[in-house]
Amino acid sequence: MTPGPRRCVLYWMQAGQRAEGNPALNAAVWRANALGLPAAVFLGLDAAYPGANARHFAFMLDGLRETEADLEAAGLPFALRLCSPARGVVLAARELGAVEVFTEEAALRAPRGWREEARAALDVPLTEVPSETLIPVDAFGRLAGNAATLRRFIQPRVAAMDEEAPRPTVDHPWRPEPLGIRLADASTDALLDALRADRSVPPSPRFEPGPRAALETLRRFIAERLHRYSEDRNQPDLADTSELSPYLHYGQIGPQTIVRAVRDADAPEPQKAAFLEQLIVRRELAWNHARFNPDYDRYEGLPAWGRATLADHAADPRPVLYTRDQLERAETHSSTWNAAQREMVETGYMHGYRRMGWAKKILEWSATPQEAFETAVYLNDKYELDGRDPNGYAGVAWSIGGRHDRPWFRRPIFGLIRYMKG
Numbered sequence: 409m410t411p412g413p414r415r416c417v418l419y420w421m422q423a424g425q426r427a428e429g430n431p432a433l434n435a436a437v438w439r440a441n442a443l444g445l446p447a448a449v450f451l452g453l454d455a456a457y458p459g460a461n462a463r464h465f466a467f468m469l470d471g472l473r474e475t476e477a478d479l480e481a482a483g484l485p486f487a488l489r490l491c492s493p494a495r496g497v498v499l500a501a502r503e504l505g506a507v508e509v510f511t512e513e514a515a516l517r518a519p520r521g522w523r524e525e526a527r528a529a530l531d532v533p534l535t536e537v538p539s540e541t542l543i544p545v546d547a548f549g550r551l552a553g554n555a556a557t558l559r560r561f562i563q564p565r566v567a568a569m570d571e572e573a574p575r576p577t578v579d580h581p582w583r584p585e586p587l588g589i590r591l592a593d594a595s596t597d598a599l600l601d602a603l604r605a606d607r608s609v610p611p612s613p614r615f616e617p618g619p620r621a622a623l624e625t626l627r628r629f630i631a632e633r634l635h636r637y638s639e640d641r642n643q644p645d646l647a648d649t650s651e652l653s654p655y656l657h658y659g660q661i662g663p664q665t666i667v668r669a670v671r672d673a674d675a676p677e678p679q680k681a682a683f684l685e686q687l688i689v690r691r692e693l694a695w696n697h698a699r700f701n702p703d704y705d706r707y708e709g710l711p712a713w714g715r716a717t718l719a720d721h722a723a724d725p726r727p728v729l730y731t732r733d734q735l736e737r738a739e740t741h742s743s744t745w746n747a748a749q750r751e752m753v754e755t756g757y758m759h760g761y762r763r764m765g766w767a768k769k770i771l772e773w774s775a776t777p778q779e780a781f782e783t784a785v786y787l788n789d790k791y792e793l794d795g796r797d798p799n800g801y802a803g804v805a806w807s808i809g810g811r812h813d814r815p816w817f818r819r820p821i822f823g824l825i826r827y828m829k830g
Contacts, residue, residue, distance in 0.1 A: 416446045416447060416504050417436050417437075417508050418447070418448055418501050419433050419510050419511070420493075420511035420526070421511075422511060422512060424659040425468065426619045426659055427475050427478035427482065429662045429664060430575070430659075431537050431539045432537035433449070434573060436510035437575060437576045439510070440579075441580070444579070444580065446580040447484055447582075448485045448582065449479055449485065450487045450500040451493075452491050453489070453490050453603065454493060455490075455605050458518060459796050462607045462610060463609040463610060463612055463793065464795070464796070466600065467617045469599055471660045472488065472591055473618070475619060475660075476591045478619075480583070484578060487588035488590075489589065490589065490603055493526075494521075494523075494529070495525075495529075497509065497511075498526055502531070506532055508535060509533070509535070510536075510537055512536065513539065513540070514536075515695045539662065540659060541663065547561075548562075551696065551700035551701055552696045552700075553812070554814070555693055559689045562692055612654075612755055612756035613754075614756060615654050615755075615793060618660060619661060622652065625650070625651055625652055626650070626669055630669060633649075634683060635676060637683050638678055638679045650666075653797075653799065654756070656794070657793065663691065670687075694797075694798040697798060698802070704801045704805070705801045707777070707781045710805055710811060713824070714809035714811065715777075715809065717825060718823055719777075721822065722776060724821045727772065728773055730773045736787060738750045738753070745766060745769050752792060756793035757793065763803060763807075764803065765828045767803070767804055767807035768822075770783055784807070788800045810825050813825075813826055
């Protein structure tokens with residue numbers, strides 16, 4: 409690595425992979441300007457991240473090409489290294505003489521572990537900034553039982569959000585020699601090889617990655633589909649959802665940007681409210697679930713009443729049993745389920761409402777509820793572009809174990825878990 413300035417402020421980019429509309433990056437630049445120092449950006453990428461494969465890495469890397477160019481144009485050098493994120497940021501901070509490190513808040517186990525490891529090893533402060541959620545991840549302070557509980561807490565706070573501040577001008581632009589891998593000079597295939605990424609799942613042909621594609625997806629949704637969102641969003645064949653979840657997952661767009669664009673849109677208020685309920689309440693509820701439930705991705709993390717009713721019906725006869733391999737290959741008797749599974753495998757996408765029914769059928773066709781939960785998490789994480797995300801884990805927990813739901817009408821296999829027709 410080429411020696412940098414004697415001192416700087418470092419932004420450790422992990423979840424917020426964008427140059428604009430990024431509160432954590434803005435905080436780092438403001439701090440650097442106040443201290444009269446340059447700022448730099450570091451990102452560590454490790455193929456050991458649980459469940460990640462070529463589909464996920466390719467979408468991320470191709471999106472980062474755009475972000476790298478935007479950062480460099482603003483006078484913010486970008487250092488990408490293929491390494492453990494925690495060890496990498498500690499080394500980068502020492503090499504660059506960082507006086508403070510900024511990063512985004514996290515909820516999932518691995519990213520939180522990176523931050524704890526880095527904080528213990530850094531010689532300078534590590535400041536976590538709410539960036540990928542609308543309120544701080546720890547704000548509620550405990551596991552929320554349902555949407556109504558969190559809604560009462562979050563809505564007044566989101567309503568009082570300040571206008572989104574643009575990224576501050578970098579007072580001390582810095583254009584050194586490359587500090588790590590320069591994406592402009594490296595092919596995605598070469599980087600996937602260097603990562604030794606799992607190539608069993610190819611990149612998605614459906615979504616164009618990057619912050620500009622995210623903004624265009626948002627613009628199209630507002631212009632073409634938002635006006636009928638509340639009526640059509642649960643009808644998979646109409647494809648009237650926003651399709652922003654991959655961009656949110658990789659931080660190529662932030663929730664703040666989406667909220668403000670929808671609020672300002674020329675669309676009926678009920679439709680805007682229905683969409684914002686999903687983005688504000690349901691998404692933040694999923695992050696709360698990941699933050700305060702240590703078993704968010706495990707069967708043991710389901711609510712006690714859900715596990716109890718599933719245990720009561722564990723011996724109920726199943727109409728048919730399929731192995732995980734059969735489910736993965738879409739070899740069931742249901743043409744509708746098979747089509748949804750094939751779409752997910754081939755494109756990395758499945759409509760959210762269909763995904764709930766998809767998971768419930770896995771419960772109905774598995775030997776045990778534990779096996780069903782593990783299979784649904786495995787398939788969602790492996791194939792969905794927005795897999796390995798708080799929303800995905802909360803969705804599986806809701807579908808199979810009643811997380812954030814209430815007891816429903818009793819029926820075989822499901823017990824008191826809400827049933828959906830497949």
